[in-house]
Amino acid sequence: MNPSMAGSLAEPDYLNHETTVRSWLLTRDHKRIGVMFLVLVIFALLLGGTFAMLLRIELLTPGPTIMGPMTYNRVFTLHGVTMVWLFMIPAIPSAFGNFVLPLMLGAKEVAFPRLNLASVYIYAAGAALTLFGMVWSGADTGWTFYTPYSTTSPTAVTPILLGVFIIGFSTIITGLNFITTTHTLRAPGMHWSRIPLFVWAIYGTSVIQVVATPVLAMVLVLVALERVAGVGIFDPTRGGDPVLFQHMFWFYSHPAVYIMVLPAMGVISEVVCAFSRKNIFGYRMIAASTFGIAFVGFFSWGHHMFVSGQSTFGSGIFGVLSMLVAIFTAIKIFNWVATMYGGAIDLKVPLLYVLGFIFLLTFGGMTGVAVATTSLDVHWHDTYFIVAHFHYIMVGSVLMAFLAALHYWWPKMFGRLFPERWAFVAACTIIFGFIVTFLPQFLLGNMGMPRRYYQYPSEMQWLNVLSTAGASLLAFGFGLIGIYLLWSLRYGKVSPASPWGSRGYEWFSASPPGPHNFREPPRFEREVHDYTVSEAPHVY
Amino acid sequence: MAEHGRKSVWGYVGIWGVLVVLTVATWLLGTRGHLGSWSLPVAMGIAVGKTALVAMFFMHLVEQPGARRVVFPVSALFLALLLGVSLVEAMTRVRMARPDGPKALEPARPASTRTAPPGSPTRWMGH
Numbered sequence: 314m315n316p317s318m319a320g321s322l323a324e325p326d327y328l329n330h331e332t333t334v335r336s337w338l339l340t341r342d343h344k345r346i347g348v349m350f351l352v353l354v355i356f357a358l359l360l361g362g363t364f365a366m367l368l369r370i371e372l373l374t375p376g377p378t379i380m381g382p383m384t385y386n387r388v389f390t391l392h393g394v395t396m397v398w399l400f401m402i403p404a405i406p407s408a409f410g411n412f413v414l415p416l417m418l419g420a421k422e423v424a425f426p427r428l429n430l431a432s433v434y435i436y437a438a439g440a441a442l443t444l445f446g447m448v449w450s451g452a453d454t455g456w457t458f459y460t461p462y463s464t465t466s467p468t469a470v471t472p473i474l475l476g477v478f479i480i481g482f483s484t485i486i487t488g489l490n491f492i493t494t495t496h497t498l499r500a501p502g503m504h505w506s507r508i509p510l511f512v513w514a515i516y517g518t519s520v521i522q523v524v525a526t527p528v529l530a531m532v533l534v535l536v537a538l539e540r541v542a543g544v545g546i547f548d549p550t551r552g553g554d555p556v557l558f559q560h561m562f563w564f565y566s567h568p569a570v571y572i573m574v575l576p577a578m579g580v581i582s583e584v585v586c587a588f589s590r591k592n593i594f595g596y597r598m599i600a601a602s603t604f605g606i607a608f609v610g611f612f613s614w615g616h617h618m619f620v621s622g623q624s625t626f627g628s629g630i631f632g633v634l635s636m637l638v639a640i641f642t643a644i645k646i647f648n649w650v651a652t653m654y655g656g657a658i659d660l661k662v663p664l665l666y667v668l669g670f671i672f673l674l675t676f677g678g679m680t681g682v683a684v685a686t687t688s689l690d691v692h693w694h695d696t697y698f699i700v701a702h703f704h705y706i707m708v709g710s711v712l713m714a715f716l717a718a719l720h721y722w723w724p725k726m727f728g729r730l731f732p733e734r735w736a737f738v739a740a741c742t743i744i745f746g747f748i749v750t751f752l753p754q755f756l757l758g759n760m761g762m763p764r765r766y767y768q769y770p771s772e773m774q775w776l777n778v779l780s781t782a783g784a785s786l787l788a789f790g791f792g793l794i795g796i797y798l799l800w801s802l803r804y805g806k807v808s809p810a811s812p813w814g815s816r817g818y819e820w821f822s823a824s825p826p827g828p829h830n831f832r833e834p835p836r837f838e839r840e841v842h843d844y845t846v847s848e849a850p851h852v853y
Numbered sequence: 854m855a856e857h858g859r860k861s862v863w864g865y866v867g868i869w870g871v872l873v874v875l876t877v878a879t880w881l882l883g884t885r886g887h888l889g890s891w892s893l894p895v896a897m898g899i900a901v902g903k904t905a906l907v908a909m910f911f912m913h914l915v916e917q918p919g920a921r922r923v924v925f926p927v928s929a930l931f932l933a934l935l936l937g938v939s940l941v942e943a944m945t946r947v948r949m950a951r952p953d954g955p956k957a958l959e960p961a962r963p964a965s966t967r968t969a970p971p972g973s974p975t976r977w978m979g980h
Contacts, residue, residue, distance in 0.1 A: 612938075624943075625945075
């Protein structure tokens with residue numbers, strides 16, 4: 314079938330074959346569940362972004378600007394909790410993974426559709442409890458809940474801990490679902506060596522989610538127990554060890570960085586192929602490096618603890634192991650660049666975000682190698698240098714990949730095209746705004762400005778003003794995206810089946826796909842992203 | 854062996870017998886072993902062996918294909934990683950100076966008379 318005709322067929326798709334509220338609330342369709350997750354995580358992004366803007370406005374002047382110190386402590390906690398637990402961890406796997414992974418595998422559904430629906434409600438319940446705790450009396454511990462402060466803080470730490478604990482179940486269920494789906498529901502012709510790199514990334518992420526999330530759940534419950542029942546686990550006055558909390562917390566939370574970044578890398582691998590019109594350079598090495606990152610990521614949690622009182626021996630080992638992550642990341646970056654080299658580059662908006670991703674990941678990664686060096690980390694620890702580093706590596710890469718995925722798969726999800734000119738303006742604004750926001754923070758940190766302080770010496774003001782100006786550009790860019798995407802849902806041009814000319818397996822279905830994904834059982838005869846043949850992919 | 858690769862009843866009885874023997878061995882270790890500081894590691898080693906037997910045969914992991922069989926040892930490996938590395942780190946920490954001055958120059962006191970002040974980071978380790 315000619316893909317340009319597929320979009321015009323009047324067959325019902327997953328959006329309009331049933332339109333009642335009940336059909337959405339009780340759906341077992343992975344695509345609808347992906348859309349529900351997308352709405353929820355965008356709401357979380359909006360909330361977290363609003364808190365970020367409040368922080369940046371407060372830091373416009375060296376003294377108090379719009380809030381007092383206690384409010385500031387609560388707002389940075391709200392920002393961190395919302396962005397990390399409610400947005401960045403579920404954003405790509407739960408929203409785009411749910412929508413795209415079965416399509417890429419040629420499956421009708423995920424392995425456990427009911428559990429998949431449950432994961433949405435568990436996430437929503439956990440998020441609601443977390444937000445309730447925030448509204449009730451906030452929390453001022455930061456998103457890391459470090460003991461002994463988190464066990465003694467009078468703010469509403471316990472409901473927020475329980476909320477994050479509940480969200481963890483959603484993460485585990487989603488991970489189990491993706492692992493099982495990848496093993497059992499692949500279409501004929503889908504050998505392990507043909508699995509799209511986005512699926513490999515989600516698979517690697519799922520392994521981390523299943524293995525590491527229970528440790529986070531355990532440590533959060535222990536903190537809650539210490540708060541509620543006075544059990545001495547982390548409080549040294551009761552025989553506990555506060556450093557033990559950091560071990561358990563970072564055993565999950567460092568790999569959690571890869572829960573955020575690996576799916577982002579999977580998105581990049583797909584988009585870079587589609588807009589370079591080339592199959593990926595070094596498929597096996599990229600897939601292997603995904604697992605290399607996932608594996609080494611479990612051995613490097615102690616680099617968050619160089620000034621915690623951790624042993625020098627431990628710090629040295631963790632420092633060296635942390636640097637290994639850079640090797641696997643570099644493999645990916647070299648392969649993406651090599652994929653683009655000599656390709657027929659089509660600089661559409663998703664590829665623009667890919668370029669932003671590669672720049673931010675490289676810059677953030679190199680500063681990561683620097684802070685993995687213990688002597689340097691002692692100088693930079695808990696300064697804005699660290700804030701800038703993790704925003705580049707974690708937030709920047711996740712946001713760029715999230716926006717690349719959103720634009721790349723928007724026609725697939727909703728069957729509409731967005732106005733490319735506006736999207737181009739928004740992408741440039743966001744990439745430039747991000748750099749302007751966080752680059753000055755490297756300098757501020759190197760000058761000694763500590764994180765989580767709401768006052769600073771006046772000679773640091775110009776850099777803080779620059780950072781706030783960048784944040785305003787970011788807010789403008791996101792606002793623009795929200796406007797044109799919502800506009801396109803109603804007024805955008807109807808998309809053909811494969812508007813980008815991509816040969817990714819997910820484009821072998823209609824856009825938007827039917828309720829059962831494919832009209833006939835698919836069979837994948839060619840390599841994914843095979844651009845060596847001239848004809849368009851068969852739409853099943 | 855019965856069909857689907859499952860063991861016969863007598864096979865399970867045999868494994869149960871091994872578990873009983875290992876349980877008795879742990880008990881003997883506790884009451885008559887006299888292994889001193891090795892008692893705990895040896896007992897833990899026996900416990901890990903028993904857990905592996907239960908997982909392999911009574912939870913039928915041994916009958917599973919490769920990928921599913923890997924799940925158990927990988928989970929155990931990650932748990933060992935968390936506990937092992939945390940313990941090695943704790944054991945190699947520099948001992949904090951006491952508030953009333955360095956004690957290293959004083960002659961060592963019997964363990965029963967040594968107490969760390971409340972709030973000492975090393976108190977949980979029993980120093």
